[in-house]
Amino acid sequence: xxxHVQKTIPNPMNSTRKxxxxxxxxxxxxxxxxxxxxxxxxxxxxxxxxxxxxxxxxRKRAGEIHERLAHEHGVYxxxxxxxxxxxxxxxxxxxxxxxxxxxxxxxxxxxxxxEDDAKRFRAHGIPVENVNTEKECHLDPTxxxxxxxxxxxxxxxxxYLENVGNMVCPADFPLGANRRVLVVSTTEGDDVIRKHxxxxxxADIVAINKIDVAEAVGTDVDRICxxxxxxxxxxxxxxxxxxxxxxxxxxxxxxEPDGTHAHHGEAPHSH
Amino acid sequence: MHELSIAMGxxxxxxxxxxxxxxxxxTALTVELGSATHVNPAxxxxxxxxxxxxxxxxxxxxxxxxxxxxxECVCGWEGTPGTLDQAMVYAPDVTCPExxxxxxxxxxxxxxxxxxxxxxxxxxxxSAQETPAPTQNKPPEEKRLLQDNKS
Numbered sequence: 519x520x521x522h523v524q525k526t527i528p529n530p531m532n533s534t535r536k537x538x539x540x541x542x543x544x545x546x547x548x549x550x551x552x553x554x555x556x557x558x559x560x561x562x563x564x565x566x567x568x569x570x571x572x573x574x575x576x577r578k579r580a581g582e583i584h585e586r587l588a589h590e591h592g593v594y595x596x597x598x599x600x601x602x603x604x605x606x607x608x609x610x611x612x613x614x615x616x617x618x619x620x621x622x623x624x625x626x627x628x629x630x631x632x633e634d635d636a637k638r639f640r641a642h643g644i645p646v647e648n649v650n651t652e653k654e655c656h657l658d659p660t661x662x663x664x665x666x667x668x669x670x671x672x673x674x675x676x677x678y679l680e681n682v683g684n685m686v687c688p689a690d691f692p693l694g695a696n697r698r699v700l701v702v703s704t705t706e707g708d709d710v711i712r713k714h715x716x717x718x719x720x721a722d723i724v725a726i727n728k729i730d731v732a733e734a735v736g737t738d739v740d741r742i743c744x745x746x747x748x749x750x751x752x753x754x755x756x757x758x759x760x761x762x763x764x765x766x767x768x769x770x771x772x773x774e775p776d777g778t779h780a781h782h783g784e785a786p787h788s789h
Numbered sequence: 790m791h792e793l794s795i796a797m798g799x800x801x802x803x804x805x806x807x808x809x810x811x812x813x814x815x816t817a818l819t820v821e822l823g824s825a826t827h828v829n830p831a832x833x834x835x836x837x838x839x840x841x842x843x844x845x846x847x848x849x850x851x852x853x854x855x856x857x858x859x860x861e862c863v864c865g866w867e868g869t870p871g872t873l874d875q876a877m878v879y880a881p882d883v884t885c886p887e888x889x890x891x892x893x894x895x896x897x898x899x900x901x902x903x904x905x906x907x908x909x910x911x912x913x914x915x916s917a918q919e920t921p922a923p924t925q926n927k928p929p930e931e932k933r934l935l936q937d938n939k940s
Binding site: 570571572573574575654655656658686687689690691709712713715716719745748749750751752 | 825
């Protein structure tokens, strides 16, 4: 005869409201990168709760990257996510061209295979860490924390993270950047937001790229804007045409650390 | 899309729990999976069973329980968020029905190993001889497990 004893791993939901608040602060609610400027996050919660929750563990590791980059070394980190061929690499290149002489910039490039994007960034004279994810379809915080070790973080002002072209998985895998820019392009169709709502909800800024060809491919940019507002209200939108250098100043302005800041304003977050 | 790496994390955690309690096998495990994730429940179950092969978790009955999201707003509203009509796939409506501000999800994004069942005779011989152990959660064990995890 076999008797079973059920082990219950403590669930934050069963604990007090206070504990819940603390865990929410540490793990982050729907917009993960907002672990920003409150200190002490991810330090005072029960280790077991996080370890039992695999996705919370991912968010905790992203929080550690944020802690290391933003708080220990003052590095401003911007992630670019979006489809393959949407223009992530070219948008970053345009920002590199605009950077002031004394700004020290680095980039981590995630691709399933190859060095093509990394080579493009190296041509701008910046240090680049290429991460071939191979069997994984997205960058995860563990890969990023290994990659950032190859930079002189004390020297670095800005770090760009270019995620693998993927409109699904990065929603579950924040990387600890100050901002996540989601790049969607008009060639993806004007239903792109409705197809990938949960990724849109993790974005701090959405760049609608290739606006120059919107009419030619029959894409209604207003429709995309309306969908973004419905899916993730208040998310700043920038219309760009990276190839012809259109909208890049607006994107750079939206990315200014002191500009529209996701940690404040439209998105409620209890500290 | 990334069920296997998540499944490996779950299996490892179940193995640790078994080891902490001196159990040679795990008979069942339950995973709470939030609906506001991109983890597919059926694939996750398959991946856990696959990752568990040739481990003490191999024979475990795997149950995936879906967790409905819970949202709260700074205005004090708390409840189950609606589903976005505009979206072609499930996504929570993050607009507060009370004040129109953006809400935050406090539940629905988890993928946590909620329970692990171990054979009673291996780790709890004494209590098994006295009374058949109830299958409900027992606070003292909860506490013990939490302490074990912290050490």
